[in-house]
Structures are given as structure tokens and as C-alpha cells.
Amino acid sequence: MQPPRCCLLLVLLYLFLLSGTWATLQGTFTIRMLKTFTFQNTSFVDTEGIGLLEDIELGSLDKHTWDMHFCQPWVRPALPRIQWDTIDNMFKIFLHNFIHLINEGAIQMDVPYPFVAQSMAGCKLYPNKTSRIFVYVGYNGQDFLSLDTDNATWTLSQDTDLARYVRAFLQNETTFVEAVKDLFNDTCINAMEMFLSYGRAALERQELPVATVFARTPSPHQLLLVCHVTAFYPRPISVAWLRDGQEVPPGPQLNTSPILPNADLTYQLSSVLAVAPQDGHSYACRVRHRSLGTRSLLVPWGNSHLLLITGLLAGLLAAGALAALLLLCLCRRR
Template identity: 70%
Template sequence: MQSPCCCLLSLLLYLVLLSGTWADLEGTITLRLLQTSTFQNSSFVDTEGLSLLEDIKLGYFDKRTWSIHLYQPWVRSPVPQADWEKLENMLRIYLQKFNHLINEGAMQTDIPYPFVFQCMGGCVLYPNRTSQAFAYMGYNGQDFLSFDTKNATWTLSQNTTLSRYVKAFLQNYTAVRDMVEMILNDTCVGEMKMFLQYGRAALERQELPVATVFARTPSLGQLLLVCHVTGFYPRPISVAWLRDGQEVPPGPVLNTSPILPNADLTYQLRSALAVAPRDGHSYVCRVRHHSLGTRSLLIPWGNSEVVLITGLVAGLLAAVAMAAVVVLWVWRQRNHQPKEESKSRNSILSKGA
């Protein structure tokens, strides 16, 4: 019986057995192969599978039809139809064996249902042409096992009856161990280099960031400057605040959110800087991104004088508005009083008559 991670890697790596030469792309490139299997009981398992090249989805496993569906059209074209059918057949066999192995381990170690098993494997290709492979297994959201690709050994991440059982199974079968080592250290990197040519256009896609700066006043003595940057791709970006031309160092007054995905396959983030309303400094949000080349996107907020003038103008407008309300009220009162006096005199005269 083959290792679950081994089978998953061999299956999904076959997906990228493409001809071609390595596109000399800049930066680090990572191929990730993911599997999540939820064991509801010994007879029902809900499985999801996903393959990613960086953040580009290559394909996923359709649990309803037990087949592979692709997100990118350039993944399918180099694979002959006969090979594709063999690939999907391998997937079905693998899942049957994987489910049997885990269910057997759960029964022998008295593990209660339901539980979740996860596998993640793949490799990283660095700009200097070196590479590093990785493989991890998880159980119920916790680290379970990891594979040492240099020594070809499995390491316990948690010391439980189930983890010892799975490790012993994986470690005792030398053929399985050797296959995992070969796939991670040789096949993964070799095939990813060939695969990059077909995905080069997607990997080199660039979208310019759009940035805006606005202010909030969480308290009377504090002004919060917010720089919102969105619509950029690829993911790496640098956002910093400049005070009088000097970068503000990390600290309690500076808070930058994680990089979050947008629905259109771009990214966004926010960087907030807490300042005093009248500190006399000027502030600029600086954005650096690969799509900008050597340039930087600079979005100024202004200085304390602008903030102060804005506050004074707002105060003056409020005072003028209050004065207008008072004048209108007095005018109405004066016009209303003669009418009341006239009505009163007419009433008295009518009574006298």
C-alpha cells in the first residue's frame, strides 16, 4: 500500500508533466499540492483536493464525480487524452487506498469519528536555482507528521497512538519512503521547471496598485491616517509612511493589516498611522510594487496646518450656522409679536361693541 502523501504527490505532479523549458522568472516559485479528507464514519469520507502554482489554482478534485477539473486551460492541452484518463483512474485508486489506510488506523487505535486528515506537499524554487521540498500531514487542524527530505524520514509533530501508527507504516516500507524522497527532491522541482513555461503569462501578470489616503478621528487628541492600497498583483508589496520624508519605523503608532485577496484575483491592504492633530509634520504614504518598476507611488496627506485649517473652517461654518439660526428665530419672533398684539386689540374691541 502506498503512502497517502506519496500517492497524492505522484498524482498531482503528473498533472504538470509538461514539455518545454524553464521560463526564467524572478522571485521564489512554489508548487503546493493539498488534500483535505473528512472522515464522518468508517463508510463515508468527504475529500477535497487542490493544486496551486504560487496563488494560481491549477486544478481541483470533484468529489461528486471523482474526477479532476482544471482552472487553467493551458494545463490540459499538453496531456494526451489517454494519459488524462489514466491519471483520473490513479486518483480513484489512490483515494480508495488512502481511505482504507486511515480507517484501519482509526479502528486499531480507537480514534473516534468524525476527524479530518490533511496532506500538503510540494517544492520551492528559489531565484538562485536552488530548491527545497516539503511534505506535511495534519490531523484535526494540528501538525501530525512531517517528512525530512534530506534524511528520508518521517518526524512526529505530535506523539499520539495514531501518529505513531501512521509513522511506522510509512517508515517501514522502504519502497514508499524512497518514492516519496524521489518525488519531492527530483520530480517536483524538475517538472515545475518545465511547467513554468506554460504558466509564464499567468505568473508574470501585473496589476498596478490604487492607493487612497483618508483620516479618522478615534478621539479628540488623535488623528488616524489610513492608506488603503488595492487592486495589485502579484501579492508582494511594500507600504510605508513617510514623516517629513523619513520612513516611520515599526511601532505602536503604526498598524498594517495582512495582505487580503479581492474577488477579482488581486490583493489589498491597509496601513494606519496614529498622529497628533497639530504636530506640524507632513505625511506621505509610499507604495512600492513590482508593477511600478523602480518608481514609487506617493500619496500625500498634507501637514498639520492643513489639518488645523480644516478644523478652523469647520468651526467657523458651525458658528455661522448657529448665528443664522439665532437671527432667523429673533426675526420670526419680532414678526409674530405685532400680529398677536393686533389680534388681541381686535378681540377687545369686539367685546366692547
């Protein structure tokens, strides 16, 4: 049986051979290979896996056959069929050996079933053409082990018998660690070139944000202004509230949700600002996003105009009252 280090090495190598033209694209790019293993007992393991370029799903793993299913039409043409066949074979060998290793450790360390093991491996490429590789292993949803590529060592994320057992096994595979470092340090950028060229349209996709501002009144003494922004892509976005044209600083009155995915592969979020009813200020939600270029999307709260008009009317009434009072005083003197 082929040792796990060879299988994992070839899997990661071919993963990064799914590449395209990074030189003409700007920014940092990351490929991640995510795998989840649910160990029901020593003889049954439910396996799931996906590959991602940034947030674009490249492919998924069939849990029954361990075959790869491509999620983008441009992924398969990136490599010849013979190379995809090699990837498929090596990936299945790696899965088999990984499961065997974890089961062996669980039995020796008397780990109770069921449990879940996860792994994430990948590479991050920076605009200056430097790169960083990463390998993380998880156990039951908690950090378990990570690979320190600078020192070629495995680091414990939790101090358990099982973690020490797996680390000892992997730490003895120094050839594997060095080979992974050399592989990604020497070839990661060049391999990425082809993949980024095939997926360039997907990576450069931009969708304009749609922002809506409305109010809620949870109590007579509190007004919540809600700025809901949706349908934007890519994920990075800046949403801020402006009070009389000045940005509201972070504080307990400001609450912004995490960025959440939509079903159409765009994103959404909400920013909520708590204010006192009829405080006399004008409010607007400002959105900045790559699709807007240098412009900003500015959506005022509808009642801000009403408050402004009310303030102007109050000022006019006060001025009128003062003029009437002065006129009355003059009349009395005459």
C-alpha cells in the first residue's frame, strides 16, 4: 500500500496544477481543499470534500464513489484527461490511507466513536508573487494539528493522547514535510497561472449592491435604523452610517451583521443603528464596493428629509413669532 505522504503530496500538487493568469489579475488568491470524515465506527466512514478557489467551488467529492464532480465548466479543460485520472487515483489512495491512520490511532488511544475529523490544505498567493502553504487538521470541530512550514514541524492545537499520537506519526515523516515545502515554494505560482486564466471571468465577476434603508421601533423610546445591503459580489464590502454627513464611529449603538451568502452566489449583510426618536439629525447609509469603483452608494433614511423640513418650519415659526413680538413692542411704544 502506498504511504500517506506520497498520496497527499500528489493530491496537493495536482490541486495546484488547476491554474490560470495571475500576472494580469490583482490581489491575493487562495486555494483550499476541505475534507470532512465522520467516523461512525471502525468499518464505516462518511466522507465529504470540496475544493475552493477563493469562494468559488471548483469541485466536490462523491461520498459513495469518491469520484470528483466539477462545479465550474472551466475546471476540467484546465488539465488533460490523463492528469485528471491521476488526480482521481491518488486522491482515493490518500483518502484510504488517511482513514486507516485515524482509525488505527482511535483504536490504540481508545477514542469513542462516532467522531469527526477534518482537514484543510491549500496555498495563498500574494501580489508580490510570494506564497504560503497551510495544512490544518481538526477533530470534532476543534483545532487539532497544524503544519509549521517554516520549521517543518507539526504543532499541537490540543494536548490529547490522540493528537500526540498523530503528531508523532507525521513528525517522523520529515521527507514529506520538506517535499511539500519545496513543492509549493518552487512551483505554486507557476502552477497557479494556468488555473487563474481559465477561471478569470469568475474571479473578476462583479455584482452591484442593492441597499434599502428602513426603520423599526422596538419601544417608544428607541428607533432602529436598518441598512440592508444584498446582491453584491465579490464578498469584501464597506457599510457605514452617516450622521449629518459624518461617519458614526463604532459603539454600542451600531451593530453590523456578518456577511452572509445568498442562494444566487452573491452576499448580503445588515447594519443597524439605534437612535432616539426625533433626535433632529439626518442619517444616511453609505456603501463602498469594488463594483462601484471610486463611487459610493448613499441611501438616506426617508424620515431624515421630514426631520429637516420640520426643523426648517420650526425655525420659520420661531422667527415669525419673534418678528410679531418686536412689532407689538413698537406699537406699544408709539
